[in-house]
Amino acid sequence: MINNNGTLQEHSEKALSHSNRGLAYGDALFETIRYSGGKLFFWEDHYFRLMASMRIMRMEIPMNFTMEFLEEEIVKTIKASSQENNTVRVKMIVWRTAEGKYTPTTNDISYLISTEILETSFYTLDENFYEVELFKDFYINAGLLSTIKSNNKLINVLGSIYAKENDYNNCLLLNEKKQVVEALNGNLFLVNGYKIKTPPLTDGCLNGVMRKQLIAIIGQLPDYILEETSISPFELQKADELFITNVITGLQPISKYRKKEYETKVATELLSKINVKARLG
Known part of the structure; x- marks a missing residue:
């Protein structure tokens, strides 16, 4: 219905x-x-x-x-x-x-x-191999319209086709300043030691509901510092972890980007807290 x-x-x-x-x-x-x-x-x-x-x-x-x-x-x-x-x-x-x-x-x-x-009643960590690549054919414009969920999703459609044709699980999108903005289907978080970064809305990323929830969760954890700051493609291979967030899957760890493979320690810790907040919130 x-x-x-x-x-x-x-x-x-x-x-x-x-x-x-x-x-x-x-x-x-x-x-x-x-x-x-x-x-x-x-x-x-x-x-x-x-x-x-x-x-x-x-x-x-x-x-x-x-x-x-x-x-x-x-x-x-x-x-x-x-x-x-x-x-x-x-x-x-x-x-x-x-x-x-x-x-x-x-x-x-x-x-x-x-x-x-x-299929699942709560958020689970997908432990299957998950490889991403940059999608560089087209760029997101850093502006207010890019932060809303409008029906104008041609970049996401074309990026998804590119990923499928090249056997990637997902792609990361860039803005016109060549900054990493988000994934095809969610916001991006980068972990480097005790610092967790995510692109700011001013870079053109979606104003994601799970992004907002995760920022609030990380802000209450004494072991981590959250930074809303621009991410360059060069930082991706230096990170300890990368993961994607949206309200349907919760948190999707990235296994590999080019030659770099990533851990899932922080993603696992955060996912349990997301489940608690989803049930209580």
Whole structure:
């Protein structure tokens, strides 16, 4: 089942028209949320990121778009799909409902909620070999629009194709200043001794919900110092660990980048704390 503006319908039913602005111009936003144990993980952060992104996109936020209303709509969709006892990946898309070409006739919005069952009820550390490479064909622009989850993900699509064609598990993306920004599907963290680095939002990385959670967790640990600072490609091979974060997988350790192979000690420690916070938060 999907939820199309509050109406539940089968996946096979028509949900989008050919004039949909998300389809035609990428004039849309989305959130991916993990549901497990009867709750939406980090729901408040997802909600406020969505509201902030809609303001950046100059979308008209409906009066009924409260945190409680959207949570009810998501849970309603999960229950209608008989998935309330499963772990679920929820995707919510919001697009501008308007005629017009580049200039919309209104800033009103519509939304669609879909779900997909996940295998594990809590975050686990993937110990399979995981190799990455830089994707240098195109660059992310360091700016505010790069920090939001819009439907403009061509670099991520092309980078994913490049990774698949060259037998890499993932790619790291660069901005126009040749700074390492993020992975194809999440934020990047670099561990070097007691220092943990992650690129700042000003470099163009996604304002990730798991990134925010992990920054807060590391800030409470006396053994580590967190730095939001630019990362050059030359630093990657000097690091002790590299890992990628997002709210669906949690934390993905990187095994190898070029000739350098990495540990997973800090990643393992942090993942256990992420699971605790997800359950309590």
